[in-house]
Amino acid sequence: xxxxxxxxxxxxxxxxxxxxxxxxxxxxxxxxxxxxxxxxxxxxxxxxxxxxxxxxxxxxxxxxxxxxxxxxxxxxxxxxxxxxxxxxxxxxxxxxxxxxxxxxxxxxxxxxxxxxxxxxxxxxxxxxxxxxxxxxxx
Numbered sequence: 310x311x312x313x314x315x316x317x318x319x320x321x322x323x324x325x326x327x328x329x330x331x332x333x334x335x336x337x338x339x340x341x342x343x344x345x346x347x348x349x350x351x352x353x354x355x356x357x358x359x360x361x362x363x364x365x366x367x368x369x370x371x372x373x374x375x376x377x378x379x380x381x382x383x384x385x386x387x388x389x390x391x392x393x394x395x396x397x398x399x400x401x402x403x404x405x406x407x408x409x410x411x412x413x414x415x416x417x418x419x420x421x422x423x424x425x426x427x428x429x430x431x432x433x434x435x436x437x438x439x440x441x442x443x444x445x446x447x
Contacts, residue, residue: 312384312411312425313413313414313415313425313427314424314427315343315344317343317427317428317429318429318431319350319429319435322350341446342426342427343427344427345446346426346446346447348414348443349445352440353438353439354439355437355438355439358437359405360437361406362401362402363401363412364390364399364400364439364440364441364442365392365398365399365444366392366399366442366443366444367392367443367444367445368444368445369397371392371397372394373393373421373447374392374393374417375392375416375444376390376414376415376416376423377389377412377413378412378413378415379409380409380413381410382410388402393417406433410432411428412429412432413427413428416447
């Protein structure tokens with residue numbers, strides 16, 4: 310296995326549907342990802358230039374560990390943001406595209422083991438932007 314179980318694209322975050330969860334209707338979230346997660350992404354103006362700001366938030370019902378980690382081409386970690394328990398964010402990091410190659414979305418799975426579940430490449434497509442990820446369902 311590489312950095313993550315599933316390779317995804319930016320389009321994975323942009324497939325809106327309506328999901329009912331109890332008495333709540335989540336509007337504009339994307340289809341569940343391969344492991345059943347729902348992670349929405351909103352793009353805002355960011356730092357500009359050759360940098361990306363990554364923001365992670367989790368819904369109040371999400372308590373297991375969630376993380377977004379940036380890697381370089383040699384799979385060295387450049388930085389990460391995480392949320393767990395009652396800490397739902399937002400938390401953010403700024404990464405330079407001079408070194409960054411991928412983002413890995415990690416979550417705690419069986420026995421609390423942190424598992425790289427999704428990896429997205431093509432970071433230059435989002436240069437200069439702020440990417441706000443909200444982990445809505447796991």
